[in-house]
Amino acid sequence: MANKKTLMEGNIALCEGAIAAGCDAYFGYPITPQNDVTGHMSRRMIELKRVFLQAESEIAAINMVLGVAATGKRAMTSSSSPGVSLKQEGISYLAGCELPALIVNVQRGGPGLGNITGSQSDYFQAVKGGGHGDYRVITLASASVQEMYDMPQLAFELADKYRTPVMILADGYVGMMMEPITMPEKAPEVKTVKKDWALTGCAGRKPRKILSLYMSDGLLEAHNRKLNEKYSLIKKNEVRYEAVNTEGADIVIAAFGIAAKICKSVLQMAQKDGLKVGMIRPITLWPFPEQAFADIAKTAKKILVVEMNMGQMVEDVRLAVQGKIPVEFLGKPGGSIFSTEEIYEHIKKI
Amino acid sequence: MSTSKKYKRPESLQETKHLYCAGCGHGIIHRLVAEVIDELGVREKTIGIAPVGCAVFAYDYFNFDVTEAPHGRPPAVATGIKRVMPDHVVFTYQGDGDLAAIGTAEIIHAANRGENITVIFVNNTNYGMTGGQMAPTTLIAQKTATSPFGRSAANEGYPIKVCELLSSLEGTKFLARVAVDKPGNVLQAKKTLLKAFQNQLDKKGFSLVEVLSMCPVGWGMTPQAACKRIQEEVTKIFPLGVIKDLTV
Amino acid sequence: MEPAGKKKPIVIIDAERCKGCELCIVYCARKVLGKTKNINKAGYNPAVVADPDKCTACGFCYLMCPDNAIEIK
Numbered sequence: 001m002a003n004k005k006t007l008m009e010g011n012i013a014l015c016e017g018a019i020a021a022g023c024d025a026y027f028g029y030p031i032t033p034q035n036d037v038t039g040h041m042s043r044r045m046i047e048l049k050r051v052f053l054q055a056e057s058e059i060a061a062i063n064m065v066l067g068v069a070a071t072g073k074r075a076m077t078s079s080s081s082p083g084v085s086l087k088q089e090g091i092s093y094l095a096g097c098e099l100p101a102l103i104v105n106v107q108r109g110g111p112g113l114g115n116i117t118g119s120q121s122d123y124f125q126a127v128k129g130g131g132h133g134d135y136r137v138i139t140l141a142s143a144s145v146q147e148m149y150d151m152p153q154l155a156f157e158l159a160d161k162y163r164t165p166v167m168i169l170a171d172g173y174v175g176m177m178m179e180p181i182t183m184p185e186k187a188p189e190v191k192t193v194k195k196d197w198a199l200t201g202c203a204g205r206k207p208r209k210i211l212s213l214y215m216s217d218g219l220l221e222a223h224n225r226k227l228n229e230k231y232s233l234i235k236k237n238e239v240r241y242e243a244v245n246t247e248g249a250d251i252v253i254a255a256f257g258i259a260a261k262i263c264k265s266v267l268q269m270a271q272k273d274g275l276k277v278g279m280i281r282p283i284t285l286w287p288f289p290e291q292a293f294a295d296i297a298k299t300a301k302k303i304l305v306v307e308m309n310m311g312q313m314v315e316d317v318r319l320a321v322q323g324k325i326p327v328e329f330l331g332k333p334g335g336s337i338f339s340t341e342e343i344y345e346h347i348k349k350i
Numbered sequence: 351m352s353t354s355k356k357y358k359r360p361e362s363l364q365e366t367k368h369l370y371c372a373g374c375g376h377g378i379i380h381r382l383v384a385e386v387i388d389e390l391g392v393r394e395k396t397i398g399i400a401p402v403g404c405a406v407f408a409y410d411y412f413n414f415d416v417t418e419a420p421h422g423r424p425p426a427v428a429t430g431i432k433r434v435m436p437d438h439v440v441f442t443y444q445g446d447g448d449l450a451a452i453g454t455a456e457i458i459h460a461a462n463r464g465e466n467i468t469v470i471f472v473n474n475t476n477y478g479m480t481g482g483q484m485a486p487t488t489l490i491a492q493k494t495a496t497s498p499f500g501r502s503a504a505n506e507g508y509p510i511k512v513c514e515l516l517s518s519l520e521g522t523k524f525l526a527r528v529a530v531d532k533p534g535n536v537l538q539a540k541k542t543l544l545k546a547f548q549n550q551l552d553k554k555g556f557s558l559v560e561v562l563s564m565c566p567v568g569w570g571m572t573p574q575a576a577c578k579r580i581q582e583e584v585t586k587i588f589p590l591g592v593i594k595d596l597t598v
Numbered sequence: 599m600e601p602a603g604k605k606k607p608i609v610i611i612d613a614e615r616c617k618g619c620e621l622c623i624v625y626c627a628r629k630v631l632g633k634t635k636n637i638n639k640a641g642y643n644p645a646v647v648a649d650p651d652k653c654t655a656c657g658f659c660y661l662m663c664p665d666n667a668i669e670i671k
Contacts (some may be wrong), residue, residue, distance in 0.1 A: 025434055051433045055426070056459035063423040063456070067430025070417045071397075075430065093420050199415040199431070201438055203394035209409035210417040211400075357660040357670035368665060372642065373619030377664025533625055533658040566619075573619040 002185040010148040011036035011175040014078070014104060014168070016183070018152035019044060022190030023102070024073040025051035027061040029083060032116040033172035034106035037078045058083040062090030062103070069099035070210045072198025074156050078104035080172070081122050082113060084130075091165055092131030095227070096212025098197075100159030102152060103137075104168045106175040109335025117335035118172030120257055123312035126169045127286040134224055136231045138166040138238065139285040141256040145179035147283075158238060160193045162230055169285060171308070173258040173337060240283040241292050245271070249278030251347060252296050254317050255306040256282050258337070263306055265340045270347065277347060285313070293320035302350060303327045306343060308336075360384040362393045364413045371478075373573025375563030376404055378530045379472060380411050382540045383443070386547050387414070396439040397431055399424040403445035404478040422453020425460035428467045439550060441468040447477045450486040450510050457516070461556050464521030468546045469558040471512060474565035475584060482568035486510040489587055494568075513560050513593040523555035525594040529562035531580035535590070545597075554597045562588055607655030608671040609647050615667035616644035622659035622668060628652040631659060 008016070015037055018026070026045050028038035038054065045052035051068070055061035061077045068075035079087060084105045094101050105126065109119040126139045138158050142148050148170060155166040199208055214220035242260075245267055246252055255263045260281040270277035280296060282289050296303070302325055305314040314329045321327055330346050332338050359365070362384035370376045387393050393414050400408035402421035409416035419427040424442035432440040449457050449471050460467070476494050477483040484497040487509050491500040501509075513525040524546060528539035539561060546557035562584050564576035571579065609630060611622075616638065622645050623631045632648030644667070647653075653670075660668045 025430065027430070053429070053433065056455055059423065060426040060429075060456055060459065063420060063426035064430035064433075066419070066423075067399075067417070067427035067432075068434050069430075070427070071431055071434055073434045075434075089420055090423070093418070097418065199397050199417055200435070201395040201397065202414050207412070207414050207416070209415070211409060212418060213406060357655070357657050357668070359666045359669070363666065367615055370664060372617035372664075373621060374664055377666070378662065381664075381666060533656075533661045536661040573621050574624045577621070577624075 003182045004185055005180055005182050007178055007180050008145055008149070009036060009176060009178050010145045010170065011106065012040050013145045013149035013181055014152065014170070015040040015044060017149040018076055018102065019048065020187035021153040021156045022074050022192070023050070023076050023152065023156070025068045025075045027053050027055050027064040027075070027077050029055050029058050029061050029079065031080045031083045033108055033118065033175050034078050034080045034104070036175070037104065037106070058086035059090065062087040065101045066090055066094055066097070066099060069094065069101045070199050072195035072200065076102040076104070076152070078106065080106050080108045081110050081119070084122065084125065088131035091137060092133050092135060093212055094165040095135035095137065096133060097210050098163040099165070099210065100156070100163055101165045102155045102159060102168065103165060104170060107169065107171040115335045116172065118174070118258055118337065119309065119335045120171055120259060120307050121309040121312070121333065122169065123285065123307070123309060126167055127288070135227060136234070136286055138162070138164060138234060140166065140168050141283060141285050142168055142170045142174055143257050143261045143281065144174065145177060146181045148174060149181050149183055157191060162234055164230065169257065171258050172335070235287040238284060239287045239289050239291070241289040242281040242283060243292065244279045244281070246278035246280060246296060248276055248299070250276045250301045251350065252300045252303050253277065253279040253306055254293070254303055254313065255279065256285060256313060259306050259308050262338050262340055263343060266343045266347065269340060269344050275347070282313070288316045288320070290320040293317055294322070297321045297324040301325060304330060304347060304350065306330045306338070308332045308338070360388045362387040362413050364411055366410050368411060369407060370404065371567040373564055373566040373576060374404070375474065375530045375561070375565070376472065378536060379470065379561050379563060380408070382536070382543055383470060384412065385540060386544045387439070389544065390547055390551065392439045392551070395437065396441070397435070399427050399440070399442040401442070401444040401448040403448045405443050405445060405472065406479065408443055422448050422451070423456055424448065425453065425456040425465070425469065429460055429463070429465050432465060432467050436466070439547065441470060441547070443470045444472065445478070446471070446473045446475065446485040446487040450512050458519070461516050461558070462519045462521040464523070464555040466550055466553055466555050468550050470543070471558055471560045472563050473512070473560050473588065474563040474568065476565055476568045478565050478568045489583060509587055511588060513558065516558065517594040521556050522558070522594060523596045524549050524557035526592045527560040527562065527588055527590050529580050529585065529590055531562065531564060531577040549597050560588070562590070607653045609650065609653055609659065610669045610671065611645055611647060612667045613638050613644040614640070615665045616642060617665055618642035618644055619664065620645065621662040621664070625658045625662050627656065627658065628654065
């Protein structure tokens with residue numbers, strides 16, 4: 001199929017990607033820096049005769065998503081950090097009820113109200129639960145506008161395949177930057193799966209119910225074990241990462257999202273100076289590419305984790321490396337952004 | 351408007367025994383909803399939303415598709431379902447804690463948007479499932495597990511009149527308060543529920559029926575005394591009748 | 599309500615569904631229903647049809663039963 005190249009903002013690319021992926025309904029609430037998503041969807045979804053609704057709250061938005069998801073249609077909400085905190089109850093229910101849905105976090109600085117520039121400080125919230133209960137959320141980290149366009153498709157497919165909520169963890173920088181992207185002239189046909197659990201009215205079949213409440217003895221244990229089996233399957237099948245110049249590298253950078261994008265320029269600077277620096281960029285933050293880090297620990301001398309927070313993903317890297325080689329950390333909190341120079345200077349020091 | 355003379359469990363109700371306490375009004379209200387859905391012939395295109403509260407197991411009692419919703423969020427869940435399936439019959443079944451406390455924002459905005467859904471709001475003036483705590487609808491001086499000296503206006507404010515509160519919103523089309531404390535009121539409750547569902551089929555917009563219901567265990571009295579309490583105390587604060595009807 | 603006519607109404611109480619709340623007994627105008635000392639599997643004293651001949655099939659017991667334990671034929 002013919003492709004076209006176009007200049008687009010990250011948040012808009014996300015919308016167009018979700019629309020191409022067959023998003024039936026979008027529910028959102030104004031919060032910076034994701035406002036362009038809600039704004040763009042408010043026009044495009046209505047034009048396409050799909051569902052757009054500005055909800056009265058983040059909580060209402062995620063529960064509208066839950067309602068649509070229960071019918072088997074594709075639903076999405078987006079927000080920024082404080083708003084995603086409010087959605088956690090609903091995300092826990094989506095996981096417990098085994099409902100597929102897409103949640104996007106265009107992260108900003110925290111904690112509390114924080115600020116409105118991009119940040120990566122919601123890593124823990126995204127991959128370690130966020131809400132109550134023993135559950136996981138597939139978390140995709142977008143590092144470019146192209147990925148903002150491509151990821152909704154993958155997110156909806158994974159959500160349907162595993163009946164589970166999927167999060168795209170973006171940030172204010174990726175959301176608001178402009179980049180050229182390639183998109184197909186005509187959106188490919190949406191791949192849908194048969195949903196023999198969806199609530200569509202009980203014509204010609206027995207009534208169905210969607211629930212996460214298991215009161216009788218042992219039922220909740222069984223449900224949690226079933227969920228865990230699903231999570232093991234996801235860990236086995238769905239790990240995604242990008243490895244750059246890792247072969248023969250002395251130092252390997254670990255970074256995701258916007259930090260990884262900046263580090264790509266650092267790799268070029270190092271290459272020019274003859275330093276052997278590579279990078280592993282986790283694309284799925286959960287499931288985390290543990291094996292990739294375990295393997296690199298056999299050949300590299302050091303890992304430098306670069307994050308725009310005070311040290312979150314670094315914990316998972318250290319778990320994966322298991323003390324085999326030193327894992328150093330360079331952080332930037334509070335919605336401030338790294339310069340390539342400061343990362344490169346740090347690499348030269350270690 | 352017709353009411354059934356069939357004195358037999360409706361098809362829209364499963365045979366499953368309810369877990370409700372003896373004399374609890376929920377069982378009557380479930381049956382009325384089921385009868386109405388049968389009579390309208392919409393069982394196969396109905397999707398119910400169960401709350402968190404005593405009626406949390408509603409999906410085990412109704413004989414059509416039902417989803418769970420987080421506490422207070424059924425109107426938002428219903429909005430999602432109805433927006434993508436406008437020709438289905440969508441209703442929420444909520445208690446006073448669910449609808450009038452933790453879910454206040456959701457009900458007000460679903461009502462204000464004029465969502466074409468039916469809301470069944472069961473007001474039994476306390477939180478039944480959790481052990482009879484004070485609800486937004488608890489009457490002044492009513493003793494509950496969390497108002498042991500009786501609800502005082504100075505400390506806890508006044509009982510919320512949900513129908514009256516919602517009546518100022520342009521999105522609400524039909525608001526009525528009924529009770530299930532005696533046979534005549536049960537018949538009236540059924541007629542009112544029938545209208546609230548018919549409104550949805552006629553795409554008239556947001557309808558809510560508040561049902562005053564007995565909670566004998568929560569109130570610490572016999573079922574008979576609980577019925578009497580509705581007649582003598584509860585209806586004094588929450589008068590029965592149609593509060594708003596813009597469907598005619 | 600249907601008058602007592604050609605066919606004699608039969609009230610059936612499912613003793614295992616009944617929780618003994620007695621609302622049917624309270625609202626039965628003709629004292630057709632009554633209490634018992636029987637105990638069902640759930641531990642309740644179910645209502646019984648004490649005087650079936652007086653029944654007019656007014657349906658009040660059915661209307662007030664929260665447990666769908668009453669059927670009138």
